[in-house]
Amino acid sequence: MEFLFADWLGTPVWFWLSFIGVVAGLTALDLGILHKEDREMGIAESLKLSAFYIGLALLFGVWVYFQKTASLGAEAGADLALKYYTAFFIEKALSIDNVFVISLIFTYFAIPAKYQYRALLWGIVAVIILRGIMIGVGAAVVQQYHWVLYIFAAFLVVTGIKMLFAGDKPMDIEGNPVIRFISRHMRVTKELHDQHFFVKVPDEKTGKLVRAATPLFLALVVINLADLVFAVDSVPAVFAITTDTFIVYTSNIMAILGLRALYFALAAMVHRFHYLKYALALVLVFIGAKIFVADFLLDGGKFPPLLSLGVTAGLIAGGVFYSLWKTRGQPEPNWPADKGPEPAGARLDQLPGDRAH
Template identity: 85%
Template sequence: MEFLFTVWLGTPVWFWLAFVGIVAGLTAFDLGFLHKEDKEMGIGESLKLSAFYISIALAFGIWVYFQKTAALGEAAGTELTVAYYTAFFIEKALSIDNVFVISLIFTYFAIPAKYQYRALLWGIIGVIVLRGIMIGVGAAVVQQYAWVLYFFAAFLVFTGIKMLFAGDKPMDIEHNPVIRWISRHMRVTKELHDEKFFVEVADDKTGKMVRAATPLFLALVVINLADLVFAVDSVPAVFAITTDTFIVYTSNIMAILGLRALYFALAAMVHRFHYLKYALALVLVFIGAKIFIADFLLGGDKFPPLLSLGVTAGLIAGGVVYSLVKTKGAEEPQWPAGEGPDAPRRHLDELTDGKAL
């Protein structure tokens, strides 16, 4: 029992295990009960499930407050809870950009809507592991070299300014070196095989049964690669808010957990959030700048957490409202979807030099 109360990365082990239990329980309930069978999710169901996940994330923040307050006192508990909510809102807003990229990936590989949810679920499980590794490494570096926070801050300011002036550049899936390497060194089928990532098929040359990946597996790989790209911005942003590893990780994962539910509601109207990226750019600039403001203008005092939360929430809300107003009546862009989910995949032939099974 003493092990459960051992402090690991600033938080008792039992609290970490409780969070892991919540994530595992939600995932099992989602996959084993709500979506036991593959089916297309409607916008109404997507919004309800997304609201459920957001409610869980907000309630978890209340639990964080009571537990951190009991362990560290009222002031520290309040500060860490505000940091959790600030980080959660930033991650949630950044996930809207993820929706656009994920939609493009599914379209590129012509993945039917009824199989997308399962791919998203396994993709998010991969993200949980990858984010954990990145945050763990980041926490170790920050603890050993505190000056790295200035590097994170400068990087966020630079990234935010770059986002303000950069044009829309869709993800180049065809020329992605990792996916091309996988496609050329693994057997890949031209057709989907329901929800399966790997299947046994007959080799064209030998006639023997061999194990091959499906287009759904390639889509899953690209989704995780895309998240690594997004994590380069989001993880430093959260470390700029707080260095508490538990808050950094839980806020990331809580925001990501609801992404698969929110995806189906936003995918049909992601073009309506065109101007949100500019609000996110300002958020990144603000989060990075406040570290320099706190250390060099406030004499080392912490930037007021509630003010930070207010500015972050205000910028994101403003970006959403402005986007919806400016894009009212805009038509959804049509992305090339290939020949159809069951037809030979032109994209796979391009990726594998015509060697797809």
């Protein structure tokens, strides 16, 4: 029992085990019960499930407050809870951009809506592992070299400024080097095989059954690559808010857990959030700048967490409402990847060295 109360990365082991248990239980419930059969999720169901995940994330913040208060005191508990909510809102807002990219990926590979949820769910499982590795490495580096936070802060400020002035650049799925590598070195079917990522198909030369990837697997790979790109912004942003590894990881994962549910509600109207990216750019600049303000202008004092949460939530809410108001009445644009009802895997023919079957 002593093991459960031992600290690991600054937090008792039972904290970590409780969180992992919640995540595992939600994933099993989602995959094994709620969506045991592949089907298309409607907008109403998507909104209800999203509300459930957001409510759960907010309640988790309350749990963090009480548990941290019990072990560290009321002031520390309130401080960490506010930092958790700030990090959660930032990650949740950044995920809206991720929704647009995921939509392009599914459209490019012509993945029907009824198979998209399963791909997203397994993508979330991979993200939980990959984010854990990134955050673990980041926490170890920050703990040893505090000055790395200044690099994170400067990176966020520069990234935010670039986002303010950068135009809309669609993701180059066809030119992705990983997809080109897979198409050269793996057998890839030109058609989907239900929800399967790999299937057995006859070899063209020998006629023997061999394993081949499906377009659904390629879509899953690109989705995870896209998340790694987004993590380059979001993970440093959370470390700029707090270096508590438990808060960094749980805020990221709680925001990502509801992404698959939120996707189906937002995918049909993601064009309505066009101006949110400018608000997110300002959030990144603010989060990065407050590191320098706290260490150099406040003589190492803490930037008020309630003010940080208020500014972050205000900017994100302003970006959402301004986008909805500015784009009212506008029709959904034709995205570059949406060129008609091509069969799944049809674009694999365009890749050099393709071994599609």
